[in-house]
Amino acid sequence: MTESVHIDLGDRSYDVVIGPDVLATPEVWAGLPKAAVAVIVTNTTVAPLYAERLHARLAPLYKTVQVLALPDGESYKDLATLETIFDHLLTQGCDRKTVLFALGGGVIGDMTGFAAACYMRGVPFVQVPTTLLSQVDSSVGGKTAVNHPRGKNMIGAFYQPQRVLCDLGTLRTLPPREIAAGLAEVIKYGPIADAAFFEWLETHIDALVALEPAALAHAVRRSCEIKAAVVGADERESGLRAILNFGHTFGHAIEAGLGFGVWLHGEAVGAGMVMAADLSERLGLMPVGFKARLSALLLRAGLPVVGPALGGVEDYLHHMRVDKKAEGGEIRFVLIEAMGRATVRSAPDAVVADTLRACCAPAA
Amino acid sequence: MTESVHIDLGDRSYDVVIGPDVLATPEVWAGLPKAAVAVIVTNTTVAPLYAERLHARLAPLYKTVQVLALPDGESYKDLATLETIFDHLLTQGCDRKTVLFALGGGVIGDMTGFAAACYMRGVPFVQVPTTLLSQVDSSVGGKTAVNHPRGKNMIGAFYQPQRVLCDLGTLRTLPPREIAAGLAEVIKYGPIADAAFFEWLETHIDALVALEPAALAHAVRRSCEIKAAVVGADERESGLRAILNFGHTFGHAIEAGLGFGVWLHGEAVGAGMVMAADLSERLGLMPVGFKARLSALLLRAGLPVVGPALGGVEDYLHHMRVDKKAEGGEIRFVLIEAMGRATVRSAPDAVVADTLRACCAPAA
Structure with a gap:
């Protein structure tokens, strides 16, 4: 077994x-x-x-x-x-x-x-x-x-x-909230590396939420295999490995902005992936529909798909600039250019701001 | 230059x-x-x-x-x-x-x-x-x-x-005391790796103490070369690299026993090398005379050749057992088996105690 x-x-x-x-x-x-x-x-x-x-x-x-x-x-x-x-x-x-x-x-x-x-x-x-x-x-x-x-x-x-x-x-x-948070990282592997796995997840997400053993075993193994392949090619995160941070640049801003531990890491990554999907669409990398498809799967896993307001767009940008993925003050985003294929690039602040406004609760 | x-x-x-x-x-x-x-x-x-x-x-x-x-x-x-x-x-x-x-x-x-x-x-x-x-x-x-x-x-x-x-x-x-402390580590490289360098040091120690540039340049370069060769063969200290700790097991006990910073590291290593030389003689690895020869050179460099009393032999043994070079509670000593060649081994507590009594100030 x-x-x-x-x-x-x-x-x-x-x-x-x-x-x-x-x-x-x-x-x-x-x-x-x-x-x-x-x-x-x-x-x-x-x-x-x-x-x-x-x-x-x-x-x-x-x-x-x-x-x-x-x-x-x-x-x-x-x-x-x-x-x-x-x-x-x-x-x-x-x-x-x-x-x-x-x-x-x-x-x-x-x-x-x-x-x-x-x-x-x-x-x-x-x-x-x-x-x-x-x-x-x-x-x-x-x-x-x-x-x-x-x-x-x-x-x-x-x-x-x-x-x-x-x-x-x-x-x-585990409390259900932590299962959902874990599923966020499982779902992540689809868009960045494996279109077939994403489809498998769309079919089996209910079984995973119910902790059905065979489904869990497959999801954990496939996730580890994908991560192993990426890490094996880039142990110290000089390049390729950055794709594992899909959703994380936005997600870290959520965690830092709310204070660590208010949202679970996976919850922040869930909402962060929606933002990264939105940004991928806005930059013309992915057709409209990708964000909706990803959001639907995240919702079925019990994850939030809208970010908190924080102190508004500038607050998000500030937290992302201080993140260690930022180099020389430039924010690098992991974006999707085809289901199963990621790319890492910067984006104009104005477009990122549009994404934040579209994907987060409005600031008070 | x-x-x-x-x-x-x-x-x-x-x-x-x-x-x-x-x-x-x-x-x-x-x-x-x-x-x-x-x-x-x-x-x-x-x-x-x-x-x-x-x-x-x-x-x-x-x-x-x-x-x-x-x-x-x-x-x-x-x-x-x-x-x-x-x-x-x-x-x-x-x-x-x-x-x-x-x-x-x-x-x-x-x-x-x-x-x-x-x-x-x-x-x-x-x-x-x-x-x-x-x-x-x-x-x-x-x-x-x-x-x-x-x-x-x-x-x-x-x-x-x-x-x-x-x-x-x-x-x-640099204060003269710090020059002397540095010379302890220079002198170390002779017994562990290079008999000719030890002889060169016996000839040039006064020039080094006087900071004569050509002598300094040679001593620093040769020291780095020896260390580079040892480190290159064993970057993570799984074996050979341990020989660089000649004098350090005793020396660390001195530093820990007195409180860090009371003796300079090099001073503790100086007195520690005398103890390691004494132990090498007691175990029959080196002929009698090695300890005296090493002590004479250390003295000319301005270094202490007698350890502090601390809390007596048991106190030394305690500090050496907690040192990270000890594994499973066994103390490993770097000893000399020929001028220019070191070995790493344990020693009976009773013999170590004799060394400590012979090389340290008596406990109050």
């Missing part, structure tokens, strides 16, 4: 293992890096649900298995919480071989990965993503980071895990 | 440029990464001496050249100061292409390098080391880090600079 996607990055290659009950399958935990100590880094929401099961998997493999449960939420994805992790590792005798296990969603994965990248200049880590978003996106590709009051993911590293273990069963304890 | 050492690390290769007046030589500043903004990260001691000259070199190359002067001292090499750097970069509109210039000693180099490694997951940086220690050691090899209250360099990254520019003239404003 377990499937694997191989992420090919030379001597930093690893496998993403996907299955309905990975936490109960001892075989898939074999062959992890050896060490005296393993540390499960998780949060206070996930720990009571899955820490014991993960502990049971790791106990035969490591002399000591520790659990560090951090407070839950994007607002804790900061340097202060990172320091909490370092304090734990240093007071609990963790050395250069200690293996960190990130048990949780994207916040836990990003922070644990970044802590692993920096602790003693790098210790091995394993992703055990328990949200749909992290299974299809953040646990693949090696981007780790924490937020700064002035911007999301501003402080981080490219650092690859040893393995990613996706237990689809953990998705059953 | 300018010489170069090439550090061969594949697509992360770079040059170390060494000369008597590099800050006044425009040619050696050509070909650096292009960007709108350059930031000179320095400290309040070095800034009044050299920031203006470096600014003059960079002004023709970048639209904006900013200067960020941090407080001076090892005690500021921490996560809080790192956050100060991030705050500056984010409030001053620095993007993913912004180039950081580390102007100062090892503390500035380590912190700036680590900030560059993490800011937006990596921006280019250039080392402009102004101390002997940083010219011969910390600016080559890509080790960046900050300290944690529980240990030195515990949080960091392997991250290579774009270029290292060593102006030997800057050494003239």
Whole structure:
């Protein structure tokens, strides 16, 4: 029942293992890096649900298995919480071989990965993503980071895990809002890379919302495959990899403008993709109709398709200019030029303003 | 008059440029990464001496050249100061292409390098080391880090600079104590890698102490060459590179035991090398006489050859066990098995205790 996607990055290659009950399958935990100590880094929401099961998997493999449960939420994805992790590792005798296990969603994965990248200049880590978003996106590709009051993911590293273990069963304890947020990143892969997958999603979106196992397994695997192909071609985001940020330039502005954590990342990306689709139409890259088709699918997934007002158009532009995807103050947008094919380019401020007015609630 | 050492690390290769007046030589500043903004990260001691000259070199190359002067001292090499750097970069509109210039000693180099490694997951940086220690050691090899209250360099990254520019003239404003500290790392390269260089040092140590330009240039170049060869063979310190830590296991215990910054790093390494030499003799790896010969050279350089008492032998052992070079609680020592050849191994606690008693001031 377990499937694997191989992420090919030379001597930093690893496998993403996907299955309905990975936490109960001892075989898939074999062959992890050896060490005296393993540390499960998780949060206070996930720990009571899955820490014991993960502990049971790791106990035969490591002399000591520790659990560090951090407070839950994007607002804790900061340097202060990172320091909490370092304090734990240093007071609990963790050395250069200690293996960190990130048990949780994207916040836990990003922070644990970044802590692993920096602790003693790098210790091995394993992703055990328990949200749909992290299974299809953040646990693949090696981007780790924490937020700064002035911007999301501003402080981080490219650092690859040893393995990613996706237990689809953990998705059953997710609130529906988080399932929808994860589906935003799944849907993203259609327009940027795979027209057939987009059509498959149009057929199976209800099954996915209902967490039907076979549909979930296919969606997670195909998402990881597409991301693996893109990341394999451009590990450090010098070019192609930027297409994974479809919807993210607008989405980050929503997150930063509202304050991180008010909208979920996937919700912001959902509304952001509608804006990027609108901009693609306005620039003549896509025929009229694309935005409507994408919006229809997002709505069926339970996602917002209209952005918040924020402080108006100028506020959006300000947040996008300070985003790290902006270079020399120029905002770069991921746009669609054919279903399944993305391009990265700048756009005239006036056209972007038209898109914002067309896709966001009016400012008070 | 300018010489170069090439550090061969594949697509992360770079040059170390060494000369008597590099800050006044425009040619050696050509070909650096292009960007709108350059930031000179320095400290309040070095800034009044050299920031203006470096600014003059960079002004023709970048639209904006900013200067960020941090407080001076090892005690500021921490996560809080790192956050100060991030705050500056984010409030001053620095993007993913912004180039950081580390102007100062090892503390500035380590912190700036680590900030560059993490800011937006990596921006280019250039080392402009102004101390002997940083010219011969910390600016080559890509080790960046900050300290944690529980240990030195515990949080960091392997991250290579774009270029290292060593102006030997800057050494003239260094206090004699810092020259001596730098010479400790120069002397280190003899026992671990080059018997002939050790003999050359025995002949030229007085010229080096007097900052005689030709002697300095040779010592800096040869040190960088040796370090480059070692780092090139083992960028991420999985094996060979550990020999560069000759004297450092004991030295780190001195620094941690006294509190960082009480002894200079090079001073601690000086006394630490005497201990490592003593241990090499005790284990039968080197004939008796090696420790005396090494001590004589260190003394001529103005370095301490006796360790502080700390809290006694157990205190030393405790600090060495928590050092990140210890794995699974076992302390690994860099020992000498022939002049110019090092080995890394553990040693019985009882023998290490004998070494500590023989090489340190008695505990009160």
